[in-house]
Amino acid sequence: MTLAVEARDLGRWYGDVVGVSDVSLSIEGGIVGLLGANGAGKSTFLKLLVGELRPSRGSIRVLGEEPFANARLYRRLGFAPQQDALWGDMTARETLEFLLRVSGSTKTDARRLAVRALERVKLVEAADRRVAGFSKGMRQRVRIAQAIAHSPEFVVLDEPLNGLDPLARRDTLDLLRELGAGGTHVLVSSHVLHEVEELTRTIVLLHRGRVLALGSSPEIRALLDRRPRRVAIHARDPRRLARALLDLDGVTAVRLGENGLLDVETSRLEELQARLPAIAAEQRAGVRGLSVSDASLDALFDDLVGGLR
Amino acid sequence: MRALAAASWLMFVTSLPRLLRSRRVLLVLLLALVPALLAWVTTKISSRPEPVEFAVNGGWLLLVQVVTPLASLILGSAAVAEEVEDRTLTYLYTRPMPRAALLLGRWAAIALVLLALLALSTWLFLVAASGARGGGPEIGADVARPLASAVLAGGLAYSALAAALGAFVKNPIVVGLGYAFAVEGFLANLPGRNQLLTVQHYLRSLIVADGSKTWADVEGFVGAGFVHGTTATFTLTAIVVASLVLGSLRVTRREFVMTS
Numbered sequence: 128m129t130l131a132v133e134a135r136d137l138g139r140w141y142g143d144v145v146g147v148s149d150v151s152l153s154i155e156g157g158i159v160g161l162l163g164a165n166g167a168g169k170s171t172f173l174k175l176l177v178g179e180l181r182p183s184r185g186s187i188r189v190l191g192e193e194p195f196a197n198a199r200l201y202r203r204l205g206f207a208p209q210q211d212a213l214w215g216d217m218t219a220r221e222t223l224e225f226l227l228r229v230s231g232s233t234k235t236d237a238r239r240l241a242v243r244a245l246e247r248v249k250l251v252e253a254a255d256r257r258v259a260g261f262s263k264g265m266r267q268r269v270r271i272a273q274a275i276a277h278s279p280e281f282v283v284l285d286e287p288l289n290g291l292d293p294l295a296r297r298d299t300l301d302l303l304r305e306l307g308a309g310g311t312h313v314l315v316s317s318h319v320l321h322e323v324e325e326l327t328r329t330i331v332l333l334h335r336g337r338v339l340a341l342g343s344s345p346e347i348r349a350l351l352d353r354r355p356r357r358v359a360i361h362a363r364d365p366r367r368l369a370r371a372l373l374d375l376d377g378v379t380a381v382r383l384g385e386n387g388l389l390d391v392e393t394s395r396l397e398e399l400q401a402r403l404p405a406i407a408a409e410q411r412a413g414v415r416g417l418s419v420s421d422a423s424l425d426a427l428f429d430d431l432v433g434g435l436r
Numbered sequence: 437m438r439a440l441a442a443a444s445w446l447m448f449v450t451s452l453p454r455l456l457r458s459r460r461v462l463l464v465l466l467l468a469l470v471p472a473l474l475a476w477v478t479t480k481i482s483s484r485p486e487p488v489e490f491a492v493n494g495g496w497l498l499l500v501q502v503v504t505p506l507a508s509l510i511l512g513s514a515a516v517a518e519e520v521e522d523r524t525l526t527y528l529y530t531r532p533m534p535r536a537a538l539l540l541g542r543w544a545a546i547a548l549v550l551l552a553l554l555a556l557s558t559w560l561f562l563v564a565a566s567g568a569r570g571g572g573p574e575i576g577a578d579v580a581r582p583l584a585s586a587v588l589a590g591g592l593a594y595s596a597l598a599a600a601l602g603a604f605v606k607n608p609i610v611v612g613l614g615y616a617f618a619v620e621g622f623l624a625n626l627p628g629r630n631q632l633l634t635v636q637h638y639l640r641s642l643i644v645a646d647g648s649k650t651w652a653d654v655e656g657f658v659g660a661g662f663v664h665g666t667t668a669t670f671t672l673t674a675i676v677v678a679s680l681v682l683g684s685l686r687v688t689r690r691e692f693v694m695t696s
Contacts, residue, residue, distance in 0.1 A: 178530070196535055210523045226527055
C-alpha cells in the first residue's frame with residue numbers, strides 16, 4: 128500500500144536555524160493531526176510535504192512521489208497554507224475558478240467545482256464579494272475551499288482552525304471529518320491539542336523540529352499523565368484551600384499567587400478534579416475557577432521535554 | 437513542452453483579466469499619459485518647438501528612455517515577484533502545472549497589455565506634439581514608425597528582463613531601475629563598445645536601420661557606431677528569449693520561502 132507520507136531522516140535548515148531535523152515517520156493515511164507549539168517546525172514540515180521547499184537532508188515522499196515541483200502529485204494534493212494571503216482584488220468565486228483553471232479544469236468545470244467547494248465551506252453567500260473585505264475567518268474558509276475544490280486524495284491544512292469563530296470551527300471540523308470518512312487523507316496542523324483530538328486520534332507531535340511522538344491521542348495523553356500537571360485555582364481564601372490540598376495524594380507543590388490564585392502541581396489530576404469541590408466546600412474557600420495550565424501544547428511540550436533540556 | 441505551452445496559455449488567459457484590473461496597470465496608464473501631457477503643455481506655453489523636432493527629441497527622451505523602461509519594469513516585475521511579495525505563490529506552486537508556465541504565461545499577458553499602453557502613449561504623444569507651433573513640416577511616418585518600433589521593442593526587452601529579475605531577486609523594480617537608468621545611462625554615454633551592453637543601443641540601432649533622415653538630422657542617429665538592423669532585432673529577440681529561459685529555469689528550481 129502506498130503511504131500518504133513517508134519521511135526518512137528529513138531535515139531542513141534556514142541558514143543556521145533548524146526548521147525540522149531527523150524526522151522519520153510513516154503516515155498511512157486517514158485523518159492525522161500534526162501537533163506542535165509555535166516554532167516547532169510544523170509549517171516547515173508541511174512545506175516540505177507539499178514541495179514548496181526541498182529537504183536539506185533526507186527524503187520525503189507523498190503518495191509515493193517526491194513532492195518538489197511535482198505537477199503530477201499536485202493533481203492529487205490540496206494545500207491550505209497558514210499565511211493569510213489571498214488575491215484581495217478577486218472574489219471568492221474568482222479565486223477558486225482561477226486556481227481550478229490553472230489546474231487544468233475547463234471553464235464550466237471550474238465554475239461548478241468552485242461553487243461546490245464554496246458550499247462546503249459555507250461561503251456561497253459571500254462568493255461574489257472581494258476577498259479583501261473578508262474577515263480572517265472567511266479568508267481561512269477560502270483557503271480551505273481552494274484546497275478541496277479539485278477533490279484531491281490528500282488534503283494538507285496548516286492551522287486551518289485559526290481565526291474561525293466557534294460555528295465556523297465546528298463546520299470546518301465536520302467538513303474535515305466528512306472528507307476523512309469519504310476516503311480522503313487529511314493532515315491538519317495545530318498547536319491546540321483539544322482541537323486535534325476533536326478530529327482524530329492519530330497525532331504526530333513535533334517539538335523543536337523533531338518528532339517527539341507519533342501515536343494515538345490517548346498514548347500522547349498517557350505521556351502527559353506521567354508528568355506532574357499544573358492547575359491554577361482562583362479562590363476567595365486560597366490559604367485555607369492550600370493547606371487542605373497539600374494533604375491530597377499526588378499534590379507535590381502548592382504556590383500562592385496574587386488575587387487569590389493558587390498554583391497547584393499534581394501527578395494525579397483526575398483525583399484533584401474529583402475531590403476539589405468537596406474540599407472547597409469543607410474549607411469554605413470560595414473556589415471561583417480552575418484551569419489546567421497545560422491545555423495548550425506549549426505547556427504539554429514543556430512537561431514532556433522538561434527533562435531533556 | 438506541450439504541457440508547458442498549454443499551461444502557459446492557461447496562465448495567460450486567466451492572468452489577463454486580473455492584470456487589467458490591477459493597480460499596476462492603472463499606474464502604467466497614468467505614466468503612459470505623461471509624455472502626451474508634457475507635450476501638450478509645452479505646445480501651449482511655447483510657440484518655439486517645431487513639431488518634428490519636438491517629436492523626435494521628446495519621443496526619444498520621454499518615451500524610449502523613461503516611460504518604456506519604467507512601465508516595463510513596473511509591469512514586468514509583477515510576473516513572479518508580485519506573487520512572492522503577496523505570498524500567493526504557494527497556491528500557484530501547488531497546482532498541477534509546470535512552474536515555468538507562471539512566468540511565461542504571465543509575461544505574455546503583461547507584454548500584451550504593456551505594448552497596448554506603450555502604443556497608446558506613443559500615439560497620444562505624437563498627436564500632442566503635432567500641435568507644436570514652431571512651423572516646419574508635419575510629423576509623418578518617418579518620425580512615428582522608428583519611434584514606435586523602438587518603444588515596442590524596448591517594452592518587450594525590458595519587460596522580459598524585469599520578469600526574469602523577479603525570479604532571481606527580491607526587489608526587481610529597484611534592481612531594474614538601477615540597471616535601466618544608472619548602468620545603461622552610464623554605459624550608453626561611454627565611447628567604444630560598452631554601448632553594446634545596453635538595450636538602448638539596440639533601440640537606437642533599430643531607429644537608424646529604419647533609414648529615417650529626420651531622426652538622423654534631429655537626434656544625430658546615423659550609421660557609424662550602430663549595429664545593423666537585423667543584428668539589433670536579433671539581439672533584442674535574444675535578450676527576450678534568454679531572459680525568459682533563464683527566468684523559467686530559476687522559477688522551476690528555486691524555493692520561495694513564504695512566511696506566515
